[in-house]
Amino acid sequence: LAGIDFWYDLASSYSYAAAMRIESVAASAGVKVRWRPFLLGPIFKALGWNDSPFNLQAAKGRYAWRDLERICGGLDIPFRRPTPFPQRSVTAARLALVGHDEGWGVEFSKRAYLAEFGDGRDIGERVVLLDVLSSLGLDSEAVFAKAETAENKQRLRAETAEAEALGIFGAPSFVTADGEVFWGNDRLEQALAWAAGRAERTPSTF
Amino acid sequence: LAGIDFWYDLASSYSYAAAMRIESVAASAGVKVRWRPFLLGPIFKALGWNDSPFNLQAAKGRYAWRDLERICGGLDIPFRRPTPFPQRSVTAARLALVGHDEGWGVEFSKRAYLAEFGDGRDIGERVVLLDVLSSLGLDSEAVFAKAETAENKQRLRAETAEAEALGIFGAPSFVTADGEVFWGNDRLEQALAWAAGRAERTPSTF
Numbered sequence: 001l002a003g004i005d006f007w008y009d010l011a012s013s014y015s016y017a018a019a020m021r022i023e024s025v026a027a028s029a030g031v032k033v034r035w036r037p038f039l040l041g042p043i044f045k046a047l048g049w050n051d052s053p054f055n056l057q058a059a060k061g062r063y064a065w066r067d068l069e070r071i072c073g074g075l076d077i078p079f080r081r082p083t084p085f086p087q088r089s090v091t092a093a094r095l096a097l098v099g100h101d102e103g104w105g106v107e108f109s110k111r112a113y114l115a116e117f118g119d120g121r122d123i124g125e126r127v128v129l130l131d132v133l134s135s136l137g138l139d140s141e142a143v144f145a146k147a148e149t150a151e152n153k154q155r156l157r158a159e160t161a162e163a164e165a166l167g168i169f170g171a172p173s174f175v176t177a178d179g180e181v182f183w184g185n186d187r188l189e190q191a192l193a194w195a196a197g198r199a200e201r202t203p204s205t206f
Numbered sequence: 207l208a209g210i211d212f213w214y215d216l217a218s219s220y221s222y223a224a225a226m227r228i229e230s231v232a233a234s235a236g237v238k239v240r241w242r243p244f245l246l247g248p249i250f251k252a253l254g255w256n257d258s259p260f261n262l263q264a265a266k267g268r269y270a271w272r273d274l275e276r277i278c279g280g281l282d283i284p285f286r287r288p289t290p291f292p293q294r295s296v297t298a299a300r301l302a303l304v305g306h307d308e309g310w311g312v313e314f315s316k317r318a319y320l321a322e323f324g325d326g327r328d329i330g331e332r333v334v335l336l337d338v339l340s341s342l343g344l345d346s347e348a349v350f351a352k353a354e355t356a357e358n359k360q361r362l363r364a365e366t367a368e369a370e371a372l373g374i375f376g377a378p379s380f381v382t383a384d385g386e387v388f389w390g391n392d393r394l395e396q397a398l399a400w401a402a403g404r405a406e407r408t409p410s411t412f
Contacts, residue, residue, distance in 0.1 A: 047263055057253055059375040063387060066412045070386075070396075073408025081412075169265040180276075181269060186392045190276075202279025206272045206287075 002195040003032040005175045007163050008109070009040040010096065010123060011089035012171040013054070013068050016113040018185040019172075020077050023106070029192035035106055037096040038163045039089065039156065040171050046164070052086045068117075071185070078118035087116060088124035094147040094156055095129060104136050111135060208401040209238040211381045213369050214315070215246040216302065216329060217295035218377040219260070219274050222319040224391040225378075226283050229312070235398035241312055243302040244369045245295065245362065246377050252370075258292045274323075277391070284324035293322060294330035300353040300362055301335060310342050317341060 006022055008015040026033045044052075054061035065081050072079035092112050099105030111132045115121040121128045126144075133140040146152065163173070167181050174182040174191035182191035193199040212228055214221040232239045250258075260267035271287050278285035298318050305311030317338045321327040327334045332350075339346040352358065369379070373387050380388040380397035384407075388397035399405040 043265075057375065059249075059370075059373050062412060063373060063375065063389060066387075066410055067389075069411065070408045074406055164265075167265050167269060169263065169269065181272075183269060183273075184392075186390075200280055202276045204272055205275065206268060 001030065001032045002197065003034060003177060004191055004195045005034045005036050007036045007038055007166075007168055007171060007173040007175065009038060009089055009171040010092040010109065010112055010116070011086040012040060013064065013085075013117065014071075014185040015172040016117040017068065017071050017075060017077070018188055019110055019113050021075055022188060025188060026192060029189075029196050029198075031192045031195045035096070035100055035109060036159060036163070037093040037100075037105075037109070037156070038160045038168075038171075039093060041086075041090075042160055043164050043169060047169075054085070072117075078114070080118065080120040082116050082120050082122070084122065084124075087122055090156070091126070091147065092123045092129060094152055095133070095143060097152060097155055097159070098143060098146045104138065107136060108132060207236065207238045208403065209240060209383060210397055210401045211240045211242050213242045213244055213372075213374055213377060213379040213381065215244060215295055215377040216298040216315065216318055216322070217292040218246060219270065219291070219323065220277075220391040221378040222323040223274065223277050223281060223283070224394055225316055225319050227281055228394060231394060232398060235395075235402050235404075237398045237401045241302070241306055241315060242365060242369070243299040243306075243311075243315070243362070244366045244374075244377075245299060247292075247296075248366055249370050249375060253375075260291070278323075284320070286324065286326040288322050288326050288328070290328065290330075293328055296362070297332070297353065298329045298335060300358055301339070301349060303358060303361055303365070304349060304352045310344065313342060314338060 004026070006018070008019060022033055049056060054064045069079050096105050096109050099108040112123050112129070115128055115132055116123045123129060130140045133143055166175055166179070170183050172185055174188060176191060176195045180194055182188070182194070190199060194201065210232070212224070214225060228239055255262060260270045275285050302311050302315050305314040318329050318335070321334055321338055322329045329335060336346045339349055372381055372385070376389050378391055380394060382397060382401045386400055388394070388400070396405060400407065
């Protein structure tokens with residue numbers, strides 16, 4: 001089965017839309033998805049940004065929120081602009097890594113996104129993450145202990161370094177087995193078509 | 207007939223792809239297109255940028271050229287990364303305004319894009335624009351004289367100011383009669399669906 005890696009930051013607005021639809025569109029395309037949580041913050045910092053481009057550029061930010069509102073309307077998923085934005089997603093990402101090992105990472109990620117962009121809650125707050133974990137029937141405190149080991153923290157740093165090495169500079173990004181990067185929720189279909197061998201695979205000169 | 211405005215900068219790489227395909231996809235959608243040349247440079251300057259984001263951010267630039275290469279491959283249109291990039295598009299935009307008045311603006315714009323992104327020529331050079339105009343059977347020097355009147359120069363400034371007032375911060379952008387902005391070649395289909403009344407028109411809270 002062809003596969004793609006779905007790189008997402010739990011603070012990323014367009015990743016929310018992608019996360020809510022990727023399972024069904026990938027299944028239709030016959031492509032297997034590996035969920036790869038990472039942090040955009042360190043990559044933005046390397047560009048000299050200390051905030052989201054949606055905050056740094058007013059016109060782009062206004063556009064992006066309206067655009068996401070339209071997209072969520074089309075997908076029939078809830079949307080509320082969260083406060084604060086972006087949220088501190090480091091703990092949520094560490095939890096997601098544990099969850100992907102244990103088989104509940106996809107559902108955790110979707111519920112975290114829904115809390116943030118559907119209900120307007122702050123996933124930077126421990127209580128919100130505890131609620132999400134509890135809703136999955138997990139022992140929240142035990143999961144937190146696994147998420148906050150030095151090893152798991154280092155693992156998230158390594159994942160983020162891998163994203164950067166792949167050329168990723170935004171989220172969501174989709175990466176095929178042959179290393180093609182597709183950036184943005186709106187590129188999911190092209191990434192799947194490429195992975196499934198249904199797109200013309202134009203050779204790269206870059 | 208439903209309509210959209212197609213805002214494009216003749217130096218914009220993704221606008222090239224949009225320009226080469228918009229006539230056929232808009233016709234299929236039953237939507238009329240008004241071509242609106244403008245300049246991104248003044249809008250970028252207001253953001254504190256003195257260059258294209260594709261030059262200012264190395265990872266985004268590498269991605270964008272490869273992405274455009276894939277897109278052009280899929281559309282079966284030629285692609286060469288132009289030098290310099292971005293090119294000075296002010297004169298070409300002034301000519302396009304004259305051309306849209308006189309009925310040859312669409313063909314001029316497409317041929318200018320092909321010279322730039324297909325053949326790797328520099329549309330900032332007068333000789334290249336003269337060649338494009340001549341290829342259309344026009345009296346190049348007479349057209350240049352119309353393009354370079356104070357009135358036409360002012361008109362381009364007013365068009366750019368209108369783009370900025372609409373919230374446009376990148377090209378291509380598509381704007382519907384009810385003021386919805388869609389940014390990027392990859393949003394053309396959504397813009398057309400919205401204009402044609404085939405998209406769910408989620409009300410705006412922004």
